[in-house]
Amino acid sequence: MPEDKTPLYTALSRRAEEPLLRMHMPGHKGKAPLPPALAAAAALDFTELPGTGNLYEGLPPVSEAEALAARAFGADSCYFLTGGSTQGIYAALALCCPPGSRLLLDRGSHRAAYNAMALLDLVPEYLYPAVLPGFRVSAGITPEAVKEALLRDPCIRCVLVTSPTYYGVCSDIPAIAAVTRELGAFLVVDEAHGAHLPFLTGAPCAQGRGADLSVASAHKTLPALGSGGLLFASEAFPPERVRTMTALFGTSSPSYPVMASLDWARGYMEGPGGGEYRRAVRTLEAVKKEIQSRKIFSVLGPGAFPDNDLPGVTFDPARLVVNTLKGNLGGFEAARLLEEEHGIVCEMADASNVVCIVTCADSDGDLLRLGRGFAALEEKCPCAPPYRLPASPPPPPALRLSPREAVFSAAESLPLHSALGKIAAESVAPYPPGIPVIAPGEEIDKFGLNYLRQIGYNEDTGILVVRRRKDA
Ligand SMILES: Cc1ncc(COP(=O)(O)O)c(C=O)c1O
CATH class of the missing domain: 3.90.105.10 (Molybdopterin biosynthesis moea protein, domain 2)
Structure with missing residues (x-):
């Protein structure tokens, strides 16, 4: 990859090669006694020094890498996060919601959103998404539901939407953004599971599609290190204010290997990574067809709802969600068999579904092996005891305290x-x-x-x- 394409990763790599006596933290000094598996990343594990930049002060090369990321993801501005989307959700809500204010959010929001409400003293008003038949997972949030809730309670000045969901279900963000803009509320999108989508679809991140702020967990679906995230902000948010908020919820020693990996992953996706992702999705499509052809499985995607009108709902093509109930097999049991008998470790399972995350790091061989694992499950199904689907979740309890x-x-x-x-x-x-x-x-x-x-x-x-x- 050309060096000017990854300013932070390149600057740190160069510095690591210099014969410097590192009399600064981190204490490992980038050398022995670290074991080899840790030493490679630790070589880039610097602190704020001349030439390494400063995340919270917005100094290059960190800020240069962020500017390149903003362009690549189609956002007004980008801020690196070393505390994942969790840190981004805290910062985004802190930027939009005064203490004590009301927040409109999906009941199925990640726990980071619930923790943010406690930290920031926000009062929830929930949206209850429709459920996709058969899979029993959220059908996403509709603009109509957001409009109705905002008209019902004009005090609400901020809406938090999760898109895509863990199951890869995407809501119509431009349409929701049009509603929030019309009714004078901020729109924050938890796009934790969608960092790869701009490189697959060509469309910008949620912030570039109309949201005021959006967060993406680069570490979930891009080749970036664990806990690496991105916060995208519209130009209405002054950079110093955004950095103040990300710093409020981040360590004062943000990980340089994590930041370097964010820079490298973006550079890779703009280079060969985009093609590799599309290759993986093409192979996955064939694997999905093969899984779907077995009577015992249904694969989540547009083809699963031929008679249902799901306006605005789209599906992440890189997510594999297999419903196993027709085979009388629960999702947890299917995931257990895949791991124990085929060494395939799924991202998660629920009572009815198995969820796998596919990325550019998966070779065609890996994906064919995944397909063979599901095929082999078919033989197990007749042995499974009759599977009883658990009850639907109850209505939410009454809120007695904030x-x-x-x-x-x-x-x-x-x-x-x-x-x-x-x-x-x-x-x-x-x-x-x-x-x-x-x-x-x-x-x-x-x-x-x-x-x-x-x-x-x-x-x-x-x-x-x-x-x-x-x-x-
Ligand atoms: C929908 C959603 N939002 C936010 C998060 C938090 O992301 P991170 O682990 O990057 O902090 C997760 C984590 O699984 C998630 O599933």
């Missing part, structure tokens, strides 16, 4: 079965997919407890509940 009051109040741990009527000080979000059945500040009711029992959640598990004032 998330912040609940999370930061004096709390005690009770077994779930004794917590009826108490106010939760933490979430109960069976993972995956990690959607809270009970969220902080909500009253624990019989519907939630019954549902948790039905899905086999251990009722002896402790839950933190708010201690009543007289016990405090």
Whole structure:
């Protein structure tokens, strides 16, 4: 890759080659006694020095790498994150939501959004997406639902939408952005699972498609190191303000290998990576057809809903979601068999589906092996005991305290079965997919407890509940 295409990665690599006596942190000094597996990345593990830049002060070469990323992802500006999309969600909501304000968000939001509400003292108003038939996963958020909620409660000034979801379901971001713009609310998009999409579709990231801010976990779907994320911001947000907020939720020693990998991954995707991703998706399409041709599986994608009108919903072509229920096999069991019998480790499973993340790092051979693994599952299906689909999630409990009051109040741990009527000080979000059945500040009711029992959640598990004032 030409060196000027990756300013940060190149600057750090050059510095690592200089015969310098490193009398600065990190303590490993980029050399022995580190084991070889760690030493290669540690060679680039610098601190803020002349020539290495400064993330939170926006100094080159970090800022140069960010500018190239903004261009590649079609955003007004880009800020590197070393704390994943989690850090980006905190910063984005801090930029849009004054303490005590209301936030409109998908109930199926990642726990980072729930934690952000506690940290920033936000009060939730939830959107409940429709469910895709058969797969029982979110059909995404519609612009109509956002409009209706904003008209119902004009105090709401910020909307958080997750697109794509963990299952690769994408909402119509430009249409939602048109609504939020019309009604004077900020739109923040949690695009944690969609960092690769601009290189597959040619369309910009969510911020470039109309959102005010969007976050992407480069580490999830691009060849970047764990916890590397990107925050994209419209030009309405002054860079110093954005950096103040990312710094508020980040370590003061951001990882240089992580930042270098963000720079390198973007350069790679603008070079050979884009073609490699498209190659992987083409092979995956053939694998999906082969899996779908087996009577026991359904593959999530546009072809799964020939009679259903799903306006605005699109699917990430690089995500493989296989519904296993027709084979009388639960998703967890299918994922277990894939790992134990074929050495295939899926990203996650739920009661009905197995989810695999496919990227440019997967060779055609890897993808064919994945297909063979699913094919072999077919033989297992007749042996499986009749599979009973768990109940649908219950309606959300009543909110008695704000998330912040609940999370930061004096709390005690009770077994779930004794917590009826108490106010939760933490979430109960069976993972995956990690959607809270009970969220902080909500009253624990019989519907939630019954549902948790039905899905086999251990009722002896402790839950933190708010201690009543007289016990405090
Ligand atoms: C939808 C969604 N948003 C945000 C996050 C947090 O991302 P990160 O791990 O990069 O902090 C995740 C993590 O799985 C996620 O699934």
